[in-house]
Amino acid sequence: MREPDLLLIRFGELALKGGNRAAYEKALRQNLRKALREIADVRIQAIHARILAYPSRRGAQMARRAAEVFGVKSVSPAYTVPADADAIEALSKELLDDALLRDQRPRPLTFRVRVKRADKRFPMSSIELERRIADHVLPGHEGLEVSLKEPQLELGVEIRGKQNYVFVERLAGPGGLPVGTSGRALCLLSGGIDSPVAAYLGMKRGLHMGFITFHSFPYIGESAKRKIQDLARAVCRYQGPAQFFVVPFTEAQEAIRDQTPERYRVVLYRRMMNRIASRIAHRQSYKALLTGENLAQVASQTLKNMDLIGRTAEHLVLRPLVGFDKEEIIAVARRIGTFEISNRPELDCCTLFQPKSPVIFGHPEECAAAEAELAIEDLVERAVEGTVIERVDPFD
Amino acid sequence: MDSRPGGLSHGLKRYSKAMRPIYLDNAASTPVAESVWKAMQPFFAQEYGNPSAKYGAGVRAAEAVERARRKVRRALAAEDHRVVFTGGGTEANNLAVLGAARHRGPGPIWIGATEHASVRVPGKVLAGEGHSVHILPLTDRGDLDQEAALAAIQPDTHVVAHMLVNNEVGTLYDIPRFFAAVRQIAPKAHLHVDCIQALGKLDLDLLQLHADSLAISGHKVHGPKGAGALIVRKDARIAPLILGGPHEDGLRAGTENIGGIVGLAEAVEQAVEHQDEFCASARACRAALEAGLRELPGFYARPSVRSVDSILSVQVPGAPGEVWQHHLEQRDIEVGIGSACQSKSGEKSPALKALGLADDETQHVLRISFSRHSRVEDAQALVNALRELAPHLAEVPA
Known part of the structure; x- marks a missing residue:
């Protein structure tokens, strides 16, 4: 397995903090930067209600460390891919196969593919692409049951134009508030x-x-x-x-x-x-x-x-x-x-x-x-x- | 408040070369001798060849290992035996007990009552592997009860392991007589003797001990840590613990720790060469300490049937041994203790318990042990410190 190219870091309670939200997010970014820099160089970027971390190396280790930082709700190691349906399909299958090998939960697992298409130039709609990926990755996995509502396993695809990525794994964070904000x-x-x-x-x-x-x-x-x-x-x-x-x-x-x-x-x-x-x-x-x-x-x-x-x-x-x-x-x-x-x-x-x-x-x-x-x-x-x-x- | 970047601990003094503490815990470890350190040094950055290699650097490394082996053989009258270098005394004891038992398969095994954990724990492991493991009986004075032991040992016994000198109270066991008799009863048994605390204090000779193997350690005699050896008869049957190469006659795989081996050999040679002087000086130190303790109410040196002069077990009044230890430390005197206060009952000193001490009593024991650097004045300084501390600590409840 290759190392992830970026980490998608989601935060929980922070989103509720109204007027202080910007300060809390800034503290979280700083705490993440400090925690991850101990491992290797990393670039941290805030985007919408998430934080993206770009590790120079050791991305998998960084994902585990990020999932220990207070304020983090979950972390998904993600892999970049060209804006091309065939390539997305192939990477999706590779990641899902690997994730299922490591997933110890009893089967069947409920599953869905979720595509977010920010770059509208991409020739397929989100739903079309979701179907196409599901048709490609599902055969051979009898232990998966498609369910659009609160699936146990979700394959995420984001098409953002400059950068597109796929992820499956979701490491639970500890929740709480960024250290120092209290x-x-x-x-x-x-x-x-x-x-x-x-x-x-x-x-x-x-x-x-x-x-x-x-x-x-x-x-x-x-x-x-x-x-x-x-x-x-x-x-x-x-x-x-x-x-x-x-x-x-x-x-x-x-x-x-x-x-x-x-x-x-x-x-x-x-x-x-x-x-x-x-x-x-x-x-x-x-x-x-x-x-x-x-x-x-x-x-x-x-x-x-x-x-x-x-x-x-x-x-x-x-x-x-x-x-x-x-x-x-x-x-x-x-x-x-x-x-x-x-x-x-x-x-x-x-x-x-x-x-x-x-x-x-x-x-x-x-x-x-x-x-x-x-x-x-x-x-x-x-x-x-x-x-x-x-x-x-x-x-x- | 004092902010120190290095985190130099509170209460911990940094000792300059000129102002060393009085160190009286030599049964735990000893400083590496200058000559030992000098002999080791070339084998890290300069002579780094692998002794298994066929080119010059490898051959030089192999020669250094073999020279060390010859030195140990000479010092321990072991010309006819194998010398297996190990990663310390613990490994040497493990190799003998586990190796001899496993080579023979399940059967009766006898272990001394006051053994070090490096013999005791392998005994427990063997019991789990289907061997019937027994503990040798002691007399009420803490000596090996040879009569009872010899009556119990079966003719088909596989292994008997016992120490020559106890590491906590210094008892000197009569192993030559015991093993000679065991040999009569169980001729095929592997007889192992832990000589880690005996090296440099007594002449060691496998044949005189009637043993098949004996274990030694470097750092108890001014050698490096992580270096020990098992001296073993050529015809002894032992299964190796560490596999993966022909090193050490097939008994211990892995690239040799050349620096450690060279240091060990030098330390062993020195210890044997200066044995008489050391014993005389330890006797004087012990006499001074015993004389001083007789004047202090509540303190007494634990009597032993027979013991080496270099290790002395002292019962202290009032506060637990560990509290006395730290108060002495504050006065720049370092000593050992029996059992730590917080150790669980199962971890309390087996030697002290075997001597009949209750758990609570084992916590009121200091272990004083001398090295070639110890002086009579050190023993007197210890007595003086104990006298000064007594009004303060002798009444402190446990």
Whole structure:
């Protein structure tokens, strides 16, 4: 099989965005360009309600990558052909035969040919050409049933004069909105399963993510930090490079261990994390925090404790997983390629000095009293000052 | 905040040549010796010929491989045996266990209780292939229970594999006596001994060990990673794992890793030549460490029936071994641990579990191992660091 000459990229929800539509489309084109350029040179063109990408090489790989870019509804690798009915017929048959060999769906499949004729100089009407192609490609394929309404398989032909092309394959995109069009958010990333999935969902709704992680060396080693960096890198596949903040958290954890009641430890760790994340978000112009918090999954995720934890954030806190079951989170984690990394056995700073019986329903006054001895401002400021900014690049 | 383009990690120091950490995890790996590196270098960009080629460059490459083979033979008293170069110690162990078992077809196989995964996992695979795989019994002190083992081993046994020196606690097993007796019971069995942690510490001789094959690895003795060898008797019957050419006497196909092979041979020669000095220095280091630990409440060096001096297993109080490890790392001292805290029960150190430690106890173990670069002062520095950390970590709950 030859490589496709161009990619037809369709977008979904964007079309509904009224006044902002031009800006969204521009962002999508930019995101596509960035994602595809990592593979090879590419020219991107906007045409009607679609985007065309012309790869210099590796078109098939680019089609798969384009189908991972948020905002994309579907991608069809297409093949150019001269404006000649015989040539169109021959290429159509070749592409359909190949597509059917690779299509695992049970037969029969409903099928149609759809011709769009923008160049009216072409000597046949759309319907005439559709019939002629169908008559040529169908013999030998008993597993196809012609159906003009919502066919499972569609052979598309576009006659545009300067350029004519044929396509069959249609790769489903992830939908959502182009990354960046909703602004920037800072994701609190741990080594667990949840937070990378939360970051992915944030990206899906148009957020550009930065990542912040809390590192308690020497209780926790470098390999634990590397695991979290690998998670950030894996999920950045869907947005491109990101900032990665590594906060030294040892001093704060030791202070909490030594100066506060044991049962409040985990809640206080998290309150401290939110304060530090907010401070960094403010300095680095992130407009929201995003966490992998899920309701009632662990002791710190009761409504009361989440409320106590959330109150120390000075930003909007997004919690995209709140309505997910663990199985649903794991299913997404597997699909986006973070599950196996999350499963690597490493220590986590949240489980350091874990109390035997953590508070389940924290009380605001009790919590305030628990923190009374802590030099909160000093701890936050020193953690922020000691933070190292790295960069994660999915293609590095 | 500190923005570093290279992503130099937080807490990770970049060591200059002058300021190296005290490295006490030599059972994991060792630095490549200067002489080894020098011997390897020509075989990458200059002498790149394929040893199978008939022209000059190929012949020179083939000669380098054969010279390396002779060096290993000489160093390991293996003049009458085959030396099969492999891609490391793991492959050498795999080749012996899988190769000997598969050549014979399904039958009884005996594997040591504290083997490295490169012997244990092939054992599991063979069980799936229809072999009956058994684990050799241990005494309650962690030594091989020879009496019980010899009573159990069947006359038609196909393979027996055991290590000479344990990689986690340093136990030295009496393989010569054991294999001599096994040979009486099961004369047709292939007897394999993993000598990866023994090389450079003990004289290795296939015939003295009453073994049919022994495995060694380069990077445990200042050689390169990815280079090992199986020393195997000429009449041993072994099926190759890697197929596709006549290389290595038909036992390991693929163009030879000449640089690695040359480096391995040089490292083996050095290790054997300087064995006595190394053992003396390791003995001194161990003595200093044991003496220091006796003064520290809660710490103790795991006693072993018999062990090499270069590997010592230390039980630590309070925090898990991994937390101690990172605190020592912060003080520029690098040591190994027993089991990682987060490893699943099945992955917990089999050697430590075989010694009767509970899962939880295996997490409170440091492994200290010395190389020819280790000094008594290093052991003392470790003791001092442990003493300083004890008030801080000895009370930390697991």
